[in-house]
Amino acid sequence: MKSLADLEAIRNKTVNKVGLRKENAEETRIVVGTATCGIAAGARPVMQAFVEEIQKRNLSNTFVTQTGCIGVCRLEPIVEVYAPGQEKVTYVKMTPEKAQKVVLDHVVNGKIVEEYTIGKAE
Amino acid sequence: MKELSLNILDITQNSISACATKIIISVEKDTKENLLTVRIEDNGKGMDKEFVKSVTDPFTTTRSTRKVGMGIPLLKMSAEQAGGEFKLNSELGVGTTVTATFKLNHIDRVPLGDVGQTISVLVSCNQQVDFLYVHKSDGEEFKFDTIEIKEILGDVPLNEPDVIMWMQEYIRDGIKSINGGA
Numbered sequence: 356m357k358s359l360a361d362l363e364a365i366r367n368k369t370v371n372k373v374g375l376r377k378e379n380a381e382e383t384r385i386v387v388g389t390a391t392c393g394i395a396a397g398a399r400p401v402m403q404a405f406v407e408e409i410q411k412r413n414l415s416n417t418f419v420t421q422t423g424c425i426g427v428c429r430l431e432p433i434v435e436v437y438a439p440g441q442e443k444v445t446y447v448k449m450t451p452e453k454a455q456k457v458v459l460d461h462v463v464n465g466k467i468v469e470e471y472t473i474g475k476a477e
Numbered sequence: 478m479k480e481l482s483l484n485i486l487d488i489t490q491n492s493i494s495a496c497a498t499k500i501i502i503s504v505e506k507d508t509k510e511n512l513l514t515v516r517i518e519d520n521g522k523g524m525d526k527e528f529v530k531s532v533t534d535p536f537t538t539t540r541s542t543r544k545v546g547m548g549i550p551l552l553k554m555s556a557e558q559a560g561g562e563f564k565l566n567s568e569l570g571v572g573t574t575v576t577a578t579f580k581l582n583h584i585d586r587v588p589l590g591d592v593g594q595t596i597s598v599l600v601s602c603n604q605q606v607d608f609l610y611v612h613k614s615d616g617e618e619f620k621f622d623t624i625e626i627k628e629i630l631g632d633v634p635l636n637e638p639d640v641i642m643w644m645q646e647y648i649r650d651g652i653k654s655i656n657g658g659a
């Protein structure tokens with residue numbers, strides 16, 4: 356059973372990390388399209404996979420957020436990755452498995468997973 | 478949608494788009510009445526009467542006036558196919574309440590699914606909004622209030638992966654502890 360005391364422990368463990376992070380502000384943002392079509396196509400489990408993978412690998416400057424409709428319903432779930440010093444990369448027809456690969460290859464190792472990008476799908 | 482919790486995620490995003498600062502999401506299971514009630518209540522910008530009509534019945538209105546959204550019609554359909562009802566109450570400048578009911582044991586009722594995941598997504602991605610989640614099950618109640626959570630966290634943001642995962646499990650455990658699964 357999770358309790359509020361567990362949350363306090365997380366806070367105490369994390370608060371220093373948060374302070375440090377403010378100083379070196381470079382962060383990676385992973386934006387998942389969660390309009391109706393995105394949700395129906397499986398955006399929530401994709402977000403979940405990103406969060407789990409980030410937690411597992413302890414990536415302290417990477418965050419997952421949501422946005423409305425990114426555009427093309429038939430290519431949902433759509434995910435945009437904004438990494439420091441890089442152009443935005445748009446991944447389409449995402450799945451939890453693909454999300455794991457994007458974290459490892461792109462976020463950790465800086466190598467775009469070309470086969471999942473919107474350029475390859477069209 | 479495969480889970481009602483996905484409809485909740487979708488409908489609540491309307492509240493966020495409407496600039497709500499306070500959102501109350503509630504799920505109530507009443508076994509005796511054979512009823513499941515899902516409600517999303519916000520203090521966003523609201524809609525006028527005409528508009529409310531046009532969003533619940535998108536196909537009966539002139540499509541040129543606005544883009545047809547599917548979120549509200551999908552939840553309405555889901556409620557009605559499970560012997561329930563859909564209600565949309567809204568007042569301009571005050572807020573909006575969406576209520577969907579379902580016959581709990583109806584063969585076409587979609588399962589509630591993972592509310593913990595839905596709430597944690599909403600909360601972590603919309604830190605400026607105060608969320609209250611209330612889950613009632615045959616007289617018992619579980620509450621999750623982000624005002625309390627934010628107080629405990631202080632400077633630690635709600636989108637820390639450890640915090641997101643904690644919220645999910647805390648909500649799942651809370652629902653389980655009152656036998657609120659549906």
Ligand SMILES: Nc1ncnc2c1ncn2[C@@H]1O[C@H](COP(=O)(O)OP(=O)(O)O)[C@@H](O)[C@H]1O
Nearest residue numbers: 491492495521523524532546547548549550573
């Ligand atoms: N809680 C709300 N507050 C204000 N306006 C709302 C709310 N919910 C829905 N609306 C209005 O109704 C429209 C239709 O909603 P919906 O069926 O979810 O489709 P979509 O979100 O794709 O437009 C929204 O675009 C918005 O203008």
Ligand SMILES: [Mg+2]
Nearest residue numbers: 487491546548
């Ligand atoms: Mg919507």
